[in-house]
Amino acid sequence: MTEVYLDNSATTRCFPSVAAVMTKVMCEDYGNPSSMHLKGVEAEQYIKFCRQTIAKTLKVNEKEIFFTSGGTEADNLAIIGTALANQRRGKHIITTCVEHPAVLEPMEYLEKMGFEISYLGVDSKGRINLSELEQSLRTDTILVSIMHTNNEVGAVMPLDEAGRIIKSKCPKAYFHVDAVQGYGKAKILPKRMGIDLMSVSGHKIHGPKGIGFLYVNEKVKIQPIVFGGGQQKGLRSGTENVPAIAGLQKAVEEVYHFLDRDVEQLYQLREYFIRGLLQIPSVTINGSLDNDCSPHIISLSVEGVRSEVLLHALEEKRIYVSAGSACAAKKAAYSKTLQAMGVRKELLDSTIRISLSVFTTKEEIHYTLGVLYDIIPMLRRYTRH
Amino acid sequence: MFTAFLIKYAEIGVKGKNRYLFEDALVQQIKYALKRCEGSFKVRKTQGRIYVDALGEFDFEETIDQLKTVFGISGICPVVYVEDQGFEALGKTIVNYMDQVYPDKNKSFKVNARRARKNYPLDTMELNREVGAVILEAFPEMTVDVHNPDIMLYLEIREKIYIYSEVIPGPGGMPVGTNGKAMLLLSGGIDSPVAGYMISKRGVKLDAVYFHAPPYTSERAKQKVVDLARLVSRYSGPIYLHIINFTDIQLAIYEKCPHDELTIIMRRYMMKIAQQIAEETECMGLITGESIGQVASQTMHSLYATNEVCSMPVYRPCIGLDKQESVEISEKINTYETSILPYEDCCTIFVAKHPVTKPNLEIIKRHEENLREVIDELMERALSTKETIIVREEK
Numbered sequence: 001m002t003e004v005y006l007d008n009s010a011t012t013r014c015f016p017s018v019a020a021v022m023t024k025v026m027c028e029d030y031g032n033p034s035s036m037h038l039k040g041v042e043a044e045q046y047i048k049f050c051r052q053t054i055a056k057t058l059k060v061n062e063k064e065i066f067f068t069s070g071g072t073e074a075d076n077l078a079i080i081g082t083a084l085a086n087q088r089r090g091k092h093i094i095t096t097c098v099e100h101p102a103v104l105e106p107m108e109y110l111e112k113m114g115f116e117i118s119y120l121g122v123d124s125k126g127r128i129n130l131s132e133l134e135q136s137l138r139t140d141t142i143l144v145s146i147m148h149t150n151n152e153v154g155a156v157m158p159l160d161e162a163g164r165i166i167k168s169k170c171p172k173a174y175f176h177v178d179a180v181q182g183y184g185k186a187k188i189l190p191k192r193m194g195i196d197l198m199s200v201s202g203h204k205i206h207g208p209k210g211i212g213f214l215y216v217n218e219k220v221k222i223q224p225i226v227f228g229g230g231q232q233k234g235l236r237s238g239t240e241n242v243p244a245i246a247g248l249q250k251a252v253e254e255v256y257h258f259l260d261r262d263v264e265q266l267y268q269l270r271e272y273f274i275r276g277l278l279q280i281p282s283v284t285i286n287g288s289l290d291n292d293c294s295p296h297i298i299s300l301s302v303e304g305v306r307s308e309v310l311l312h313a314l315e316e317k318r319i320y321v322s323a324g325s326a327c328a329a330k331k332a333a334y335s336k337t338l339q340a341m342g343v344r345k346e347l348l349d350s351t352i353r354i355s356l357s358v359f360t361t362k363e364e365i366h367y368t369l370g371v372l373y374d375i376i377p378m379l380r381r382y383t384r385h
Numbered sequence: 386m387f388t389a390f391l392i393k394y395a396e397i398g399v400k401g402k403n404r405y406l407f408e409d410a411l412v413q414q415i416k417y418a419l420k421r422c423e424g425s426f427k428v429r430k431t432q433g434r435i436y437v438d439a440l441g442e443f444d445f446e447e448t449i450d451q452l453k454t455v456f457g458i459s460g461i462c463p464v465v466y467v468e469d470q471g472f473e474a475l476g477k478t479i480v481n482y483m484d485q486v487y488p489d490k491n492k493s494f495k496v497n498a499r500r501a502r503k504n505y506p507l508d509t510m511e512l513n514r515e516v517g518a519v520i521l522e523a524f525p526e527m528t529v530d531v532h533n534p535d536i537m538l539y540l541e542i543r544e545k546i547y548i549y550s551e552v553i554p555g556p557g558g559m560p561v562g563t564n565g566k567a568m569l570l571l572s573g574g575i576d577s578p579v580a581g582y583m584i585s586k587r588g589v590k591l592d593a594v595y596f597h598a599p600p601y602t603s604e605r606a607k608q609k610v611v612d613l614a615r616l617v618s619r620y621s622g623p624i625y626l627h628i629i630n631f632t633d634i635q636l637a638i639y640e641k642c643p644h645d646e647l648t649i650i651m652r653r654y655m656m657k658i659a660q661q662i663a664e665e666t667e668c669m670g671l672i673t674g675e676s677i678g679q680v681a682s683q684t685m686h687s688l689y690a691t692n693e694v695c696s697m698p699v700y701r702p703c704i705g706l707d708k709q710e711s712v713e714i715s716e717k718i719n720t721y722e723t724s725i726l727p728y729e730d731c732c733t734i735f736v737a738k739h740p741v742t743k744p745n746l747e748i749i750k751r752h753e754e755n756l757r758e759v760i761d762e763l764m765e766r767a768l769s770t771k772e773t774i775i776v777r778e779e780k
Binding site for chain 2: 308309310311312313314315316379381382
């Protein structure tokens with residue numbers, strides 16, 4: 001095996017078609033889409049085409065797609081942009097305690113500005129409790145932000161039900177979904193699910209880095225957080241990143257081409273992987289073992305082996321995974337998600353995340369399992385006291 | 386207006402017949418440091434002075450910054466020099482100098498003339514007085530203060546006439562290369578780069594050794610040590626960094642020796658390996674960042690136990706420093722931010738909860754006997770698989 005890349009929740013390899021179209025745009029169709037001449041018009045076509053492609057996958061209007069620099073900016077714009085534009089109606093926001101920092105940090109920022117934030121807890125599978133959501137909704141709630149798929153354990157939130165509860169109890173509150181880990185892995189139809197805003201990142205779906213988008217239902221009142229030349233109806237100023245947008249279009253097209261088949265295949269690989277992992281003594285899978293979670297993420301706790309050490313031991317075999325907690329070696333900043341799920345304290349620092357993609361093969365998983373069978377007993381001989 | 390610098394050096398001046406060796410080394414080191422600057426320079430040695438002349442365009446601040454990394458320099462004086470064309474011409478030059486260097490004229494000054502060329506028509510006293518008068522006439526707001534002047538204007542009459550008034554402190558010490566070479570044990574912490582800096586400051590060239598323990602220490606930890614070596618090499622010149630894979634030795638110690646003695650035994654083997662490389666590379670000593678009592682492995686007892694394996698001198702320039710003091714030096718030499726990056730190194734990864742603070746050498750040696758069957762081969766393998774990279778500060 002030359003390389004086994006199992007960190008697809010961090011980022012993915014580009015599809016060759018993505019790289020090809022980006023090269024073409026950078027070298028040939030390099031115009032500024034705002035320019036009035038032909039070069040500008042050509043560039044603008046890529047943006048329009050990408051909007052159409054995305055809009056089709058979501059069954060929304062292409063006017064409701066806004067390009068951003070990525071998932072983080074989309075989350076920031078959705079949360080801060082709607083909070084500020086609607087603060088006269090209320091200052092209460094609901095989110096979960098297992099969101100990505102791109103959601104949690106804007107929330108903290110708003111908290112300092114006088115907003116009140118409620119954080120929903122999760123069960124042992126990493127999912128929110130719908131009755132807790134229902135009880136948290138108030139007349140002054142203006143926004144609910146819930147992720148589609150948790151990036152650390154792959155739990156998929158019950159968004160259909162959440163959407164229904166929000167719309168029936170607080171019809172005026174907006175529903176934002178961070179779908180960075182979910183888009184391209186599950187069918188998401190915002191209008192049917194009551195979702196008003198949804199963030200997506202390009203490089204998690206084999207597209208380029210530095211691009212993402214925010215779906216904004218046309219009825220949503222939102223204000224910009226960056227100001228400038230008034231591009232994208234003034235909601236997101238700045239010359240559009242045309243090469244990346246063209247690349248994103250290709251990525252979306254490819255991902256959706258065989259979505260059902262690919263997702264089914266991912267579930268099978270995941271199941272095969274998990275079955276193999278559970279052969280190792282004292283190994284636990286965090287979150288659900290069934291197909292009610294994301295098809296590509298496995299969170300794995302290996303008792304008695306520190307995640308960082310396991311990560312580097314796998315790295316020596318050219319297998320790339322992620323340490324479950326982004327734990328800086330010396331100060332133990334343990335994963336909030338794992339803690340909220342009630343994972344045992346001694347396992348927090350022994351958790352790695354494995355994440356698959358359409359490029360992952362059964363042979364790679366077989367090889368990885370073999371390596372794990374070899375190295376885990378070896379690493380367990382040397383535990384820290 | 387400045388296109389030249391007068392380089393002052395302190396200790397070299399007191400050397401006897403070897404003085405020229407030190408001066409030549411300093412010239413070499415200055416030339417080396419200036420390679421990192423924009424522009425080209427001439428470095429010349431005349432009459433016990435070193436001058437740096439910029440040939441054409443150059444960046445003043447950048448040049449000063451680089452000169453500040455050259456050990457042996459005690460002061461850097463931006464200087465203006467002119468041919469002797471009579472006193473009147475000199476007076477004009479000086480007035481122009483004062484005007485440009487001190488836009489704010491509400492200052493006191495003193496003229497400090499020196500006459501190396503004794504046939505100059507005015508003597509030192511006369512020069513001081515006459516030049517002072519010219520300045521006062523041109524800038525009536527200025528005043529003379531011979532005890533505590535804001536500006537000390539130096540005037541040196543040599544084959545040419547040199548004018549300067551600013552002395553920017555240099556790092557001091559002795560030019561690198563005048564005092565042999567030593568092997569620095571570089572860990573990635575705060576103290577070891579400081580130790581390397583301090584020994585290098587005395588004119589010593591550095592090599593370094595780092596103990597890498599994959600998968601327990603990461604590639605980033607190794608990269609961090611390379612980065613630290615590069616920062617130290619701004620001062621010391623190129624460093625040969627030897628990277629030793631220490632994992633197997635560490636695991637053997639872990640399996641066969643009491644865990645509370647792990648760190649001491651590990652350090653003894655590190656010293657042995659460092660010493661062996663040092664001997665092969667003509668180093669004349671080892672350098673560590675140890676400071677008495679800072680951690681369990683640096684108590685007097687621990688140092689005694691560690692030092693016992695060394696036959697060459699071990700230099701520990703941080704030995705009497707408090708943590709805060711070495712932090713201050715590391716901030717000054719710009720290694721602090723890199724040092725505190727939170728990657729595990731091999732010293733922290735296997736540390737016992739309660740390591741011995743007063744190890745008994747005899748007991749330690751007895752426990753090391755447990756390694757007898759494997760250790761020679763492991764040491765041999767660690768040495769034969771060492772990776773060496775040359776680290777230097779690029780332009």
